[in-house]
Amino acid sequence: MIRYDVADAVAAITLDRPDAMNSLTVEAKSALLGALREAAGDTAVRAVLLTGAGRAFCAGQDLREHADNLEAGRGLTDTVRAHYNPIVELIATMAKPVVAAVNGVAAGAGASLAFACDLRVASEKARFALAFSGIGLAPDSGASWTLQRLVGPGRAAELMLLGEPVDAARALELGLVTRVVPADDLQKTARELAVRLASGPTLAYAATKRALAYAATHSLPDSLALEAELQDACAATHDHLDATRAFLAKERPVFNGR
Ligand code: T3D
Numbered sequence: 001m002i003r004y005d006v007a008d009a010v011a012a013i014t015l016d017r018p019d020a021m022n023s024l025t026v027e028a029k030s031a032l033l034g035a036l037r038e039a040a041g042d043t044a045v046r047a048v049l050l051t052g053a054g055r056a057f058c059a060g061q062d063l064r065e066h067a068d069n070l071e072a073g074r075g076l077t078d079t080v081r082a083h084y085n086p087i088v089e090l091i092a093t094m095a096k097p098v099v100a101a102v103n104g105v106a107a108g109a110g111a112s113l114a115f116a117c118d119l120r121v122a123s124e125k126a127r128f129a130l131a132f133s134g135i136g137l138a139p140d141s142g143a144s145w146t147l148q149r150l151v152g153p154g155r156a157a158e159l160m161l162l163g164e165p166v167d168a169a170r171a172l173e174l175g176l177v178t179r180v181v182p183a184d185d186l187q188k189t190a191r192e193l194a195v196r197l198a199s200g201p202t203l204a205y206a207a208t209k210r211a212l213a214y215a216a217t218h219s220l221p222d223s224l225a226l227e228a229e230l231q232d233a234c235a236a237t238h239d240h241l242d243a244t245r246a247f248l249a250k251e252r253p254v255f256n257g258r
Pocket of ligand 1: 063105
């Protein structure tokens with residue numbers, strides 16, 4: 001259900017249920033959470049690449065399993081709290097960059113997963129569907145938090161209330177993705193980006209993620225205080241020391257992530 005491969009300090013996590021558009025069962029969500037924890041905890045991994053097998057990125061909750069749960073009178077709170085929430089929190093807070101290679105449709109919680117990543121590269125075949133309202137649900141997996149930060153509150157409300165699909169060109173226009181490439185080039189482009197990040201200043205990237213997340217919900221004085229604290233920590237890294245020396249010596253810096 002989930003493929004996990006590490007090469008060039010990049011952990012590639014592939015949602016692999018193509019016949020069901022990589023929709024998420026409890027088993028798939030547990031495996032995804034396990035893979036993310038592995039990537040977050042492995043010091044040899046310095047960036048993560050998340051993508052889908054086949055023609056979808058992820059169609060969100062597996063609605064067959066969901067219908068069985070409803071039929072059996074099982075509530076959703078536990079599945080959301082036990083799986084979606086920790087998955088999204090881990091993607092957003094892990095101390096390394098996470099790139100989504102959006103190869104096809106990203107719907108419902110599948111769109112939320114992509115929004116939680118640090119960067120999104122999309123194939124021309126990608127589309128986003130805030131499918132929650134279409135089945136009488138409200139957004140989950142962090143979409144209410146992430147989407148309005150990406151596109152602004154007005155557009156987020158429109159996308160969520162109307163649930164109309166957004167194609168790749170419109171997604172680029174809205175700022176939902178940072179790059180759109182031909183389908184055949186997607187994996188190469190996204191991997192190159194992930195490899196580039198994996199050879200960058202990992203601790204500074206982690207600090208950047210923390211600073212951005214913190215500043216989104218705190219005042220300027222508080223954000224300045226955290227920036228100062230994080231900058232002190234970055235200034236004490238080997239990467240900063242080496243890169244400063246490299247700059248003065250007119251050399252290319254080599255970052256070891258320490
Ligand atoms: O339980 C909880 O914790 C609640 C949490 C909810 C979070 C959520 O994610 S709610 C939103 C759930 N997702 C959706 O509502 C999306 C449903 N899917 C679609 O709207 C469309 O399938 C797509 C827009 C994603 C793709 O459309 P299209 O025309 O390209 O493909 P298709 O023909 O509709 O689907 C292809 C196959 O994938 C089809 O199976 P079949 O008929 O060939 O055997 C379809 O049933 C299956 N599929 C697509 N999405 C899902 C799915 N199977 C299970 N669950 C899905 N979400």
